[in-house]
Amino acid sequence: MNIGIDIGGTKTSIGLVDQTGAIILEHVHPTCAEKPADFVEMIVDWTKELCQTAHVNFNEVQSVGAGVPGTVDFATGHVVFCPNIGWFDVPMGKLFASAFGRPVLVSQDSRNAALGELLFGAGKGYSDFMCITIGTGIGCGIVIGGRVFHGGMNTAGELGHLPIVRDGVDCNCGNKGCLESYASGNAIFERAFALKPNAFTGRPHKCETVFELAYQGDPDMLTVIKQSVDDLAFGLAGAVAILSPQAILISGGVSEHRELVIQPLEERIYHYGYYSWKHAKKLKVLPAKLEKSAPMVGAAFLESQL
Template sequence: MNGLRQCKYNVGIDIGGTKVNIGIFQKTGQLVDKVKIPSQQGEDIEIFVDRIGCELKRLAQKCGIMIEEIEFIGLGVPGTVDMRSGIVEYCPNLFWDMVPLKEYFQTIFLKQEIQVIQDSWAGALAEHEFGAGIGYADMTCITLGTGIGGGIIANNRIFSGGMHCAGEIGHTIIEKDGRGCNCGNCGCLEKYASGNGIYEQALEYFPEKLRGMKEGAESVFELAYQGYEPALRLIENSVQMLAVGLANLVGIISTEAIIISGGLCEHEELILKPLQKYILEYGYHSWTRQNRLVVRQAKLGSDAPMIGAAFIYKGLGI
């Protein structure tokens, strides 16, 4: 890693359940170009990696960049990762279990430094280095989308924890014996405050109002903006549940900023503003009285995991 300070280009690859985002960056963080390709569940891992490698080589050629000029390749994946070994320990969206992803990529890119990271951690790192989290040594980025993900930055570094699963706030139990979750537990925060959680509750509480509307949480928000009281109450309750989870998080790790990303972060009046109020209401007096906690919208959008992956070493203190 000593040569990284003289490198010309970094690459960030964000591997998702349906798509892969590939970006080439200057070491300053400036995006050179990017491309998106589909991912396929159940695809042979070697074929998948080779397909990504070929696409990266095509993108580099398009930009007039030789592969030798790329010094670092970061890989973000939606699962539990051991960053020391580069092994993806568990990734249900891609049906991966103990996949040595770094090793696979190293067989194609022999001279590049390669690191693997969980995508939500990569998103948090990107916001810390280039987005809404600049200036905060201790911050957490929460992704509110179909589920709830989280990445923690502690003392300007990625916090992974001893079992490589730090930040899984979506699967903390917020209600004992509550709603069943896909993870196998009941009462997970994700089942109450994520996009899917909100929509599933709406289908139970007022299915007739959703007939003919697009599937998903945005239809619930559309009804709320129209003044439909049951939708407004549901969203408020979801925000309160999320605030309880985040107040507990702040009490445990003493984070000073919470950055909200994902599709639901666009709803400032219904999500962001009441969220900060409720967090302070439910939090421990020792830190709430300081009134220092910042809750703000992320800046980098859906590219954040790709950007963070390209600069993993910044979050490792290297």
């Protein structure tokens, strides 16, 4: 039995996962990130509580791993930059190890999602793929040669901040023209709202509303989705040119929209592709399988990456 801890911007999930990747029990708690050392103590208490509820002896747990939404040095568990929860230079690996009394591996959540998909999800059978999560922003975990790729600076897969438009739209990161400012769930909503604010009167101001209106036949919403998918394809074609993956897995709410997102995305990536891989037609764009649990499940198996 393994334990995966996924620290998100607002919620932290802790799960007991067996060796087949099945979640035995998962508890979700609020993320209280102001004081990392105190938060780690809370996580230890929650984890022990989880084990008790599931009648699992914590000392018999094989491995404990964690994920955070930011840049981490996987070798040490040192969190360099985690803007969503305001962490800069936080030694999470050390804090976890002293609080749990055992080593705890820490990695970036989107890489853990890719690992979960590699071991138990849509990435099974592929040695080289990218796992893209489209939500508030755009996350990406890269698997090369059957292993999660961190890069020499631990920043591999920051696809959301790939510049696709010179001097383009302002991004939350402080730069301009980043991919996620055009193609994230938030960006899809922002673009639709800017184009047709009246369409959102009395409706939730979120990406899902854009899709609902599109299914009702609103041509403007269909245009916005088409533009965002095209922008995403443009960015991904660049990543494919560099990495030559066999598959791109799409996770997050928008991945449910096969006809509006998954299929046109594959077509548009090929449209921007280079002859050598475009004509081989080997690249597949697929919905991910583990969905929201992927980062937690992947965290539980970080030991496989040592």
